[in-house]
Amino acid sequence: MLLAALLVTGCDSTPRDRQEAVREAGHELDSAARTAARKLARVGKATASYNETNRARRARPLDPRQQLAIEAKLMGPYNGQINALTPQDLPAAYGQLVRETRTQRATWTDRDWDYARAVYQRLNDQLKQVRLDMPARDEVRVRARQAEFVSLQAGHAVKGIDAATRQQPK
Structure with a gap:
């Protein structure tokens, strides 16, 4: 101008x-x-x-009973088996977690995300245990699911920051 x-x-x-x-x-x-x-x-x-x-x-700290309930919702058929998942099971388990996260995230509070993150962390811990036995194509699928979970979580954080910004006096 x-x-x-x-x-x-x-x-x-x-x-x-x-x-x-x-x-x-x-x-x-x-x-x-x-x-x-x-x-x-x-x-x-x-x-x-x-x-x-x-x-x-x-x-x-997270409530152990609530943690078990959230894990049951998120993990479906893999509930209670996270520590026993094999390299062949992990891609599908991550897929289950991401599908349920996509479905339920609209109603989740920040605390619900804490519980979901705890389930995600348990899956990641199991992945560390068996990663060396996992074929590369399956590891790529797992990494893609991890990236999607993190992006869903980041989207929630952005909405929280946006809401906090709207509450700030101008």
């Missing part, structure tokens, strides 16, 4: 006119920068608040 104003007025204007055009453009840029800085500060405060709330929630 500044460049266009200078080009259009450059031939038919005096140096004083061009100086005024530059001054006005500078004021517009300053206003835009101030607005962006306020928005960035608000998002930063909201993100810090969201992270602090998450840390406090995650510091509380």
Whole structure:
């Protein structure tokens, strides 16, 4: 906008006119920068608040009964067998976890995600135990499912930060 104003007025204007055009453009840029800085500060405060709330929630231990119930929902036929999964079973078990996560995530609270993350971590621990015996094609399938779970979780975090940002005073 500044460049266009200078080009259009450059031939038919005096140096004083061009100086005024530059001054006005500078004021517009300053206003835009101030607005962006306020928005960035608000998002930063909201993100810090969201992270602090998450840390406090995650510091509380998970309820073992609730953990078993969530694992049963998420793992379906693999419930109670995570520590016994073989390299051949793991791709399907991760698939089960991701399918159920996709299905249920819309109604989950942050705490429900904590429980889902605990199930995911148990699967990852089992993967570490048997990974060397897993064919590469199956490992690629597992990695794809891991990436999808993490992206679903990240989408939830983004929604939480967005909600926290909307609650911040402008």
